[in-house]
Amino acid sequence: MPKIDSVDFFYLSMPEIQDIGDGSQDALLVRISAGSEIGWGECEASPLVSIASLVCPMSHSACKPVIQSVINQPLNGIEDIRSIHRTVRENSLDLLQADHTLSGIDIALWDLLGKLHGEPVYRLLGYPSAYPKLPYASVLFGDSEQETYQKARRISQAGFRAAKFGWGPFGRGSVQDDRSQVMAAREGLGKDHILLIDAGTIWGDDIQAASDRIQVLQECHVTWLEEPFYNGALSAYLHLASLSKDVQLAGGEGSHNEYQAQHMIDYGHVGYIQIDSGRIGGLTSAKRVADYAHKKGVTYVNHTFTSHLALSASIQPYAGLEKDFLCEYPVELKPLAYELSLEHLIPDHDGYIRLPEKPGLGITPDLDGIKKYLVDVDILVNGKRLYQTPILK
Amino acid sequence: MPKIDSVDFFYLSMPEIQDIGDGSQDALLVRISAGSEIGWGECEASPLVSIASLVCPMSHSACKPVIQSVINQPLNGIEDIRSIHRTVRENSLDLLQADHTLSGIDIALWDLLGKLHGEPVYRLLGYPSAYPKLPYASVLFGDSEQETYQKARRISQAGFRAAKFGWGPFGRGSVQDDRSQVMAAREGLGKDHILLIDAGTIWGDDIQAASDRIQVLQECHVTWLEEPFYNGALSAYLHLASLSKDVQLAGGEGSHNEYQAQHMIDYGHVGYIQIDSGRIGGLTSAKRVADYAHKKGVTYVNHTFTSHLALSASIQPYAGLEKDFLCEYPVELKPLAYELSLEHLIPDHDGYIRLPEKPGLGITPDLDGIKKYLVDVDILVNGKRLYQTPILK
Numbered sequence: 082m083p084k085i086d087s088v089d090f091f092y093l094s095m096p097e098i099q100d101i102g103d104g105s106q107d108a109l110l111v112r113i114s115a116g117s118e119i120g121w122g123e124c125e126a127s128p129l130v131s132i133a134s135l136v137c138p139m140s141h142s143a144c145k146p147v148i149q150s151v152i153n154q155p156l157n158g159i160e161d162i163r164s165i166h167r168t169v170r171e172n173s174l175d176l177l178q179a180d181h182t183l184s185g186i187d188i189a190l191w192d193l194l195g196k197l198h199g200e201p202v203y204r205l206l207g208y209p210s211a212y213p214k215l216p217y218a219s220v221l222f223g224d225s226e227q228e229t230y231q232k233a234r235r236i237s238q239a240g241f242r243a244a245k246f247g248w249g250p251f252g253r254g255s256v257q258d259d260r261s262q263v264m265a266a267r268e269g270l271g272k273d274h275i276l277l278i279d280a281g282t283i284w285g286d287d288i289q290a291a292s293d294r295i296q297v298l299q300e301c302h303v304t305w306l307e308e309p310f311y312n313g314a315l316s317a318y319l320h321l322a323s324l325s326k327d328v329q330l331a332g333g334e335g336s337h338n339e340y341q342a343q344h345m346i347d348y349g350h351v352g353y354i355q356i357d358s359g360r361i362g363g364l365t366s367a368k369r370v371a372d373y374a375h376k377k378g379v380t381y382v383n384h385t386f387t388s389h390l391a392l393s394a395s396i397q398p399y400a401g402l403e404k405d406f407l408c409e410y411p412v413e414l415k416p417l418a419y420e421l422s423l424e425h426l427i428p429d430h431d432g433y434i435r436l437p438e439k440p441g442l443g444i445t446p447d448l449d450g451i452k453k454y455l456v457d458v459d460i461l462v463n464g465k466r467l468y469q470t471p472i473l474k
Numbered sequence: 475m476p477k478i479d480s481v482d483f484f485y486l487s488m489p490e491i492q493d494i495g496d497g498s499q500d501a502l503l504v505r506i507s508a509g510s511e512i513g514w515g516e517c518e519a520s521p522l523v524s525i526a527s528l529v530c531p532m533s534h535s536a537c538k539p540v541i542q543s544v545i546n547q548p549l550n551g552i553e554d555i556r557s558i559h560r561t562v563r564e565n566s567l568d569l570l571q572a573d574h575t576l577s578g579i580d581i582a583l584w585d586l587l588g589k590l591h592g593e594p595v596y597r598l599l600g601y602p603s604a605y606p607k608l609p610y611a612s613v614l615f616g617d618s619e620q621e622t623y624q625k626a627r628r629i630s631q632a633g634f635r636a637a638k639f640g641w642g643p644f645g646r647g648s649v650q651d652d653r654s655q656v657m658a659a660r661e662g663l664g665k666d667h668i669l670l671i672d673a674g675t676i677w678g679d680d681i682q683a684a685s686d687r688i689q690v691l692q693e694c695h696v697t698w699l700e701e702p703f704y705n706g707a708l709s710a711y712l713h714l715a716s717l718s719k720d721v722q723l724a725g726g727e728g729s730h731n732e733y734q735a736q737h738m739i740d741y742g743h744v745g746y747i748q749i750d751s752g753r754i755g756g757l758t759s760a761k762r763v764a765d766y767a768h769k770k771g772v773t774y775v776n777h778t779f780t781s782h783l784a785l786s787a788s789i790q791p792y793a794g795l796e797k798d799f800l801c802e803y804p805v806e807l808k809p810l811a812y813e814l815s816l817e818h819l820i821p822d823h824d825g826y827i828r829l830p831e832k833p834g835l836g837i838t839p840d841l842d843g844i845k846k847y848l849v850d851v852d853i854l855v856n857g858k859r860l861y862q863t864p865i866l867k
Contacts, residue, residue, distance in 0.1 A: 139493070144520050177730055181570050316740075
């Protein structure tokens with residue numbers, strides 16, 4: 082009868098963090114052991130805050146440290162993961178960060194269960210097989226249109242058949258500036274490739290600012306406009322969806338539970354629902370969103386901007402949905418994020434990537450390689466040490 | 475030209491935290507100084523996690539420590555608070571806990587601005603005057619119906635004209651158990667008093683479990699059923715609202731931004747929107763919800779279960795809405811929460827409470843009184859001390 086013996090969080094960071102929209106500069110690696118098996122997961126940022134939510138003192142019955150609902154729980158099957166998932170949400174209802182913390186834990190639990198049962202995670206999630214996904218190269222806009230053009234050229238030459246440009250100067254200048262950037266991306270990429278644009282919530286809920294950019298997106302045959310507004314600005318999404326014609330809206334990465342993702346579908350009318358397994362509550366929550374999106378005719382896409390461990394985790398929830406073939410694939414990873422794993426999901430000669438056919442997530446952390454990125458954290462409360470960075474071995 | 479010179483967080487806790495639904499067992503007190511003035515605020519739980527989000531290392535451009543968007547900012551007027559509020563949300567977009575952290579900071583900023591301008595906060599928020607509110611005694615269900623009956627009797631005898639019972643055994647046993655509890659509350663309270671029931675999200679999104687309890691709520695003339703479901707389970711709220719007839723639904727306390735509260739109104743059809751200023755993003759966000767609810771004909775109610783500093787902060791956003799006269803008023807506060815402030819909002823002979831007509835929130839922390847509850851916290855990252863409990867004086 083396997084039970085959860087340990088839950089350890091490792092904060093990894095590049096020596097210097099730049100003030101740019103690149104989420105691969107640090108990572109929070111989660112290790113869970115049950116008997117002789119180990120599972121690995123990853124939480125989205127911020128590492129220190131999620132560590133605090135793992136170990137904080139209880140505030141009241143609905144605000145408990147996350148670890149309390151996980152440690153010593155049985156792990157025989159899928160129902161045990163669901164039970165832990167539910168218990169964390171109940172016991173940490175008033176602890177806002179808990180959903181991000183739960184995410185990495187839930188991912189590690191599925192990885193662990195997969196290893197215990199000798200099955201890839203996607204199969205445990207109910208898919209008979211995993212379809213190949215077409216990775217889109219996910220990059221930041223260049224500071225200038227020339228730089229964006231060059232980036233797009235390089236992506237095309239590297240064999241990618243789809244690319245997404247986002248953040249950077251986009252939305253911060255004039256409509257004309259944005260027009261030049263989008264046209265440079267299209268020109269560099271070539272006319273047959275899929276082009277996606279990510280506004281990174283830059284317009285808040287300003288529908289006019291967003292709709293001013295629709296025309297150039299149409300001219301450049303952009304497939305989706307991502308996050309024009311804050312996650313949850315549903316009426317703004319709905320309004321823009323009615324104006325954007327063949328440019329579909331994409332969003333949902335900020336969702337930290339399955340309800341919020343459903344609302345983006347039901348009330349925001351996004352055409353693509355983007356889910357970060359490291360935020361929404363792990364694979365348990367992400368699979369529910371995939372099922373819901375499938376039922377509603379909305380396309381599921383992963384959101385990920387960190388390691389290939391997180392990449393594998395982000396694809397498992399929709400691995401078996403053949404029609405939902407696009408997949409976010411960060412191509413400007415910082416060394417930390419690339420070196421985090423021994424295996425990588427590399428596009429084949431057709432440009433597709435495939436999930437590993439190995440137990441769990443099929444991705445092994447490179448413990449020797451990442452030791453140099455390990456951050457020492459100490460948290461003391463009334464003289465008692467609640468957290469100290471564990472030994473990574 | 476006042477600017478923000480310091481932002482300090484103080485974690486206060488009872489010596490022992492019980493595993494009960496009582497949010498008054500700890501507190502996170504926020505002190506902000508600008509020139510010679512000091513403002514005070516309070517964040518909802520968990521204190522350690524919000525402290526971590528204040529000081530954590532940056533992960534990337536949209537995941538910065540909250541303090542970075544606050545310190546050294548100018549504070550001349552209301553627009554400066556709105557600017558800080560917006561900047562925190564942009565700079566900490568991917569830091570989930572940031573909304574709770576921002577809440578206490580925003581409250582302290584309004585308190586501080588009120589003192590700088592010699593005005594009560596409700597007036598800065600745009601209300602010419604503050605109407606008295608009828609406090610409902612907010613308590614946990616007793617473990618037995620006899621205990622609930624006795625609690626209700628005492629509340630009635632103490633002069634309260636409204637009471638809310640919640641959590642404890644409610645929803646955890648049979649429909650018959652809950653019937654007995656609700657009837658005991660009504661009997662103890664007397665037939666003319668306002669009775670409210672709080673299910674504390676116990677039914678998740680199980681509409682049947684909730685609707686099974688509607689009949690006894692109707693028989694007992696319960697004004698609202700609060701949080702039958704998770705915050706954001708909008709379709710479950712909508713469905714139950716169509717079944718619950720003259721028992722209105724109340725919810726929204728878990729909202730950590732104004733969009734989520736609007737969704738509870740627009741898509742969940744709650745009759746009462748309950749906002750915790752210490753969670754939703756402070757008074758800036760709460761006032762926006764109050765304006766929206768007023769426009770939509772939905773009644774605004776404060777949510778608060780901690781100190782009288784938090785109580786004052788929770789009432790300011792709807793102080794000027796005469797028709798929205800009910801007000802949550804915790805009556806089983808732990809000593810820490812009661813002793814936190816020198817002044818208290820005590821019901822008058824008619825049973826009403828009134829906001830202080832003093833600059834800011836009108837509530838002064840009792841620094842000598844609460845010293846004994848102060849928790850020592852140390853957070854070190856790579857040997858650098860990011861947080862140490864400041865001196866409380």
